Each structure stands twice: as C-alpha cells, then as structure tokens.
Amino acid sequence: MQTAIAFIFIFGSLVFFHELGHFLFAKRAGIMVREFAIGMGPKIYGKTHGETIYTIRLLPIGGYVRMAGEDMDDSELQPGYRVGLIVNEDNIVKKIIFNQNNKQLPDLLFLEVERADLVRDLFIEGYDEEEKLIRYSVSRDCLLVENGRETLIAPYDRQFNAKTVGQRAMTIFAGPLFNFILAFFIYLLIGLFTGVPTYEPIITEVVTNDPAAQAGMLAGDKVTSVDGQVVEKWQDLAAIVQKRPGQTIDVTVERGGQLVNLNMMVKEIEQDGQKYGQIGVRYESPREFNPLKAVVFGAQETYNMTKKIFELLGMLITGKFTIDALSGPVGIYKATEQVAQYGFVNLMNWAAMLSINLGIMNLLPLPALDGGRLLFFGFEALRGKPIDRQKEGIVHFVGIVLLMILMVVVTWNDIQRFFF
Structure with a gap:
C-alpha cells in the first residue's frame, strides 16, 4: 500500500508539473485552456474554474492540457440547425442552445441558422419564427449548450494556432522545462534539509584485511595525495584507484594534524569484462548546511x-x-x-x-x-x-x-x- 501511495504521489507530481508548464505558458500567451487533466481515461473528478475544467482521470499514466483550436475544437453551427438564443440588453448573444428540448425554456429567441461564425467574425444569422432573416452579434464569452453540456466559444485570437511560432513553441517546451525545474527544487530541498555533500576525501570506514587496512589507513584519515597527485575530492581518489588495479601506490593522509605516508597494493577486481582497482574503504561524504x-x-x-x-x-x-x-x-x-x-x-x-x-x-x-x-x-x-x-x-x-x-x-x- 505504501509503495502504491508513493508511486501515485511521485508520478502524479511529475505529470502535474509537466502539464502546469504547458498550462501557465498557454495562459501567458492568451490561449484558452479548456481542460487541465491529471491521468487518462474516464473522468473521476472534475471542477470548473473560469474557462477551464480541472479533472482527475482514472488511469495514472499521464495527463494533458487541452487548448482551444486543437483537435477539431472549432465551434460550428450548420445551416438548418434550430437553436435557441439568450441575448443581453444590447441584443448580443450570450448563450446558444441546441439539440435539447427548448420548449422547457420559454424565454428563448428561436432561430433557424442560415450562417454563423463563432470563431472570427462572431455572428449568427438566420430566420426567426416569423420567417424574417435576422442577424445577431455573438459575445466573445458566449456559451454553446448542447444536450445540457456547456462549452465556451473560442474566438480565433484565443486559439493555439493563432499564436506566433515562438509562443506556441514556448507553450509546448514549457512542459519538459518544468520537469527540469521540479528536479532542481527537489535537489535544492535535499540540500537544505540534509546538507550539501562536501565530498572531502575523509575515509568513513576501512575494510578489514583489504589493502588500505593492511597499509595502516584508519577511519577519519583525510587523503591529500596519491603518488604526488593532489586529491581534493573523493571522486579524485576513486578515479585514481580504479585505474590502478594490481599496482602499488603511495597515499598521503592527514591524521591528527600530521601527514602520514602509506604504501599499499591496489586490489584487482573484474566486472563486466573490465578490471578495476579497489583498496577497501567505505565513504560517506560530510555535509554542510548552507x-x-x-x-x-x-x-x-x-x-x-x-x-x-x-x-x-x-x-x-x-x-x-x-x-x-x-x-x-x-x-x-x-x-x-x-x-x-x-x-x-x-x-x-x-x-x-x-x-x-x-x-x-x-x-x-x-x-x-x-x-x-x-x-x-x-x-x-x-x-x-x-x-x-x-x-x-x-x-x-x-x-x-x-x-x-x-x-x-x-x-x-x-x-x-x-x-x-
């Protein structure tokens, strides 16, 4: 159970930050975001805020940000459609209702569509109940209601494909970018709460009967050089030793404020067909809180x-x-x-x-x-x-x-x- 919770939390966080990158830069570019989804498949939870519905879906295998203008998103009303209109005091259409029982909505203005453009010119034209051709302007925040389901229209300037190449590219690039930013903040928090490793070459433990122990190396010794080559970090020591299997090396360590010279034969080990050197020490880096x-x-x-x-x-x-x-x-x-x-x-x-x-x-x-x-x-x-x-x-x-x-x-x- 704990593994499942850890997996869902980690994977959900990665997907959330990835999609958050797309979402924020889409909003910055003025693109209408219709849905921000975590997970795929059937919706198990959804809440609408503003022009976006935020959903959690059944399958924890990804997520998406659905932007206006993508995947046949354009709203179209075909000639011959019979629709009901709700207009404001300026006679501008605020809501278009179709494919449902409009008799239950007596305050609607009914229209048989002749022409309509809900993307660029924002108008609807058709015949009213007196067979009179009439044209209405459509509000930029007009709602389409089909079978009870409301959808906000997306004027062309709010659609993904209306934006410049740079804006679209940045919106798409922001997803992976936010994954790198998330990783940075995770490492930052690790450094803040557990300390930053200094990688000073201070020996944590010496393995009994291995070359280092036989040469007299002790836990707490700080390695300063190998065969006259200065060692500043643990990685320097590891790299030198790994390249010297079967060879004798002179190691200088600092112990109690004094330098001590140790002579040891590097043990040879073989892994994946390659030979490496090993002297038999264990290491855990000192940490600094800064x-x-x-x-x-x-x-x-x-x-x-x-x-x-x-x-x-x-x-x-x-x-x-x-x-x-x-x-x-x-x-x-x-x-x-x-x-x-x-x-x-x-x-x-x-x-x-x-x-x-x-x-x-x-x-x-x-x-x-x-x-x-x-x-x-x-x-x-x-x-x-x-x-x-x-x-x-x-x-x-x-x-x-x-x-x-x-x-x-x-x-x-x-x-x-x-x-x-």
Missing part, C-alpha cells in the same frame, strides 16, 4: 543527472543497451518499491531522476511527443508558413500508435522480468 551552496547543489545535481541520462540514451541508440533494458510503468513501480525501502531522501532523489527523464524523453524529436511538435514548429519557422495541419495530425497519430506499441512491449517485458 542555503547558497544548496542552490548550487540543486543546479549541479540536475545537470549531472541530465548528462547521465543522455549518456544512457546514447548507449541505447548505439546498441549498447537493448529494448529489454527499458522499463515502463510496471518497472518504475517495482523500482519505486525498492527505493522506498532506503528512506525518504532516496525516494526524493528517485523522483528527481524520473522528472529529468520525463523531460528528456518528451523533448525527443519523435511524433506525438513535445519534441516532435517542436520539430514541426522549427520547419514552420524555416518555411515561413505552417505545415498542413491534416498531414501533421497524421504523423502524430502514427507516432501515438507506435508509442503505444512500444509501451505494450516494454510493459510485457517488465511483467516477465518481475513476475515470471
């Missing part, structure tokens, strides 16, 4: 994790990893279960890594992903005109199908790996 350094720590950790994920992605592209190494929701759930056993801080580190991973994956220039849409915006900027929306829609649809197939394959691999 708000400014916590900010730097947050930025460094975000950068380092981003770099590491790109390296792994490169290995996948070059074939060093196969599709079997990928994990879907099942694999992430099982990994979350394992990480949660090591405490809250490790769980937060895991959440930051997943947030960066989500941001990077969404920026890949693949159809249906944010990166794919950004690629089309790039083509539009170069051509000076947009690519045909129908053709772009087909490309994205194919991309969605391929991604769903990949998701099924990865999920099946996860199930076989963990349950069979």
Whole structure:
C-alpha cells in the first residue's frame, strides 16, 4: 500500500508539473485552456474554474492540457440547425442552445441558422419564427449548450494556432522545462534539509584485511595525495584507484594534524569484462548546511543527472543497451518499491531522476511527443508558413500508435522480468 501511495504521489507530481508548464505558458500567451487533466481515461473528478475544467482521470499514466483550436475544437453551427438564443440588453448573444428540448425554456429567441461564425467574425444569422432573416452579434464569452453540456466559444485570437511560432513553441517546451525545474527544487530541498555533500576525501570506514587496512589507513584519515597527485575530492581518489588495479601506490593522509605516508597494493577486481582497482574503504561524504551552496547543489545535481541520462540514451541508440533494458510503468513501480525501502531522501532523489527523464524523453524529436511538435514548429519557422495541419495530425497519430506499441512491449517485458 505504501509503495502504491508513493508511486501515485511521485508520478502524479511529475505529470502535474509537466502539464502546469504547458498550462501557465498557454495562459501567458492568451490561449484558452479548456481542460487541465491529471491521468487518462474516464473522468473521476472534475471542477470548473473560469474557462477551464480541472479533472482527475482514472488511469495514472499521464495527463494533458487541452487548448482551444486543437483537435477539431472549432465551434460550428450548420445551416438548418434550430437553436435557441439568450441575448443581453444590447441584443448580443450570450448563450446558444441546441439539440435539447427548448420548449422547457420559454424565454428563448428561436432561430433557424442560415450562417454563423463563432470563431472570427462572431455572428449568427438566420430566420426567426416569423420567417424574417435576422442577424445577431455573438459575445466573445458566449456559451454553446448542447444536450445540457456547456462549452465556451473560442474566438480565433484565443486559439493555439493563432499564436506566433515562438509562443506556441514556448507553450509546448514549457512542459519538459518544468520537469527540469521540479528536479532542481527537489535537489535544492535535499540540500537544505540534509546538507550539501562536501565530498572531502575523509575515509568513513576501512575494510578489514583489504589493502588500505593492511597499509595502516584508519577511519577519519583525510587523503591529500596519491603518488604526488593532489586529491581534493573523493571522486579524485576513486578515479585514481580504479585505474590502478594490481599496482602499488603511495597515499598521503592527514591524521591528527600530521601527514602520514602509506604504501599499499591496489586490489584487482573484474566486472563486466573490465578490471578495476579497489583498496577497501567505505565513504560517506560530510555535509554542510548552507542555503547558497544548496542552490548550487540543486543546479549541479540536475545537470549531472541530465548528462547521465543522455549518456544512457546514447548507449541505447548505439546498441549498447537493448529494448529489454527499458522499463515502463510496471518497472518504475517495482523500482519505486525498492527505493522506498532506503528512506525518504532516496525516494526524493528517485523522483528527481524520473522528472529529468520525463523531460528528456518528451523533448525527443519523435511524433506525438513535445519534441516532435517542436520539430514541426522549427520547419514552420524555416518555411515561413505552417505545415498542413491534416498531414501533421497524421504523423502524430502514427507516432501515438507506435508509442503505444512500444509501451505494450516494454510493459510485457517488465511483467516477465518481475513476475515470471
């Protein structure tokens, strides 16, 4: 149960911040956002505030921000429709009602539609009950009511495709951007509450009978140099030792304010067909509580994790990893279960890594992903005109199908790996 709660909280947070990026920059650009959804599939909760409905959906596998002008969102009234109108004191239409029993609404003005434009010119024209042709202006915040369901019309200047390439690109890019920002804040909070690791090369523990112990190294020793090479960080010591399997090294440590020279033979270990050096010490970095350094720590950790994920992605592209190494929701759930056993801080580190991973994956220039849409915006900027929306829609649809197939394959691999 705890794993399920942790998984839903982490995954929900990642999706929320991703969609929040899209939402805020859409609003900033003046785009009408019809729905802000966490989850996919059937709606289990919804609340309307302003012009947006905020929903939670059944399947915790993603989310979306539905913007006006996307996915055949344009409101159209076809000639011949019989509609009921509610107008204000200036005779401007505030509500258009159709496809329901209008006899229950005696105060309506009835009209048989001849022409209507609810996007650009904002008018409706038709014949009243006396067969007289009449034209009404339509309010920018007019409501369409179909079978009892209300929808706010979206004038063209409020639609996604009416905005500049830069505004649309920033709206789409903001989703992955907010995943990186979330990761930064997670690392920042870790640095603030647990301290920033200094990585001073101070030995935490010496393993009995290993080279370091045999040479006389003690817990608390601070390594200052190896074979005359200055050691400032723990990573410096680890890198030198790993490259010297089977070799003798001279290690200088600071102990009680004095320098002590130690001579030891580096132990040779083999892993994945490669040989590494090891001297038999354990390390846990000292930590410093400093708000400014916590900010730097947050930025460094975000950068380092981003770099590491790109390296792994490169290995996948070059074939060093196969599709079997990928994990879907099942694999992430099982990994979350394992990480949660090591405490809250490790769980937060895991959440930051997943947030960066989500941001990077969404920026890949693949159809249906944010990166794919950004690629089309790039083509539009170069051509000076947009690519045909129908053709772009087909490309994205194919991309969605391929991604769903990949998701099924990865999920099946996860199930076989963990349950069979």
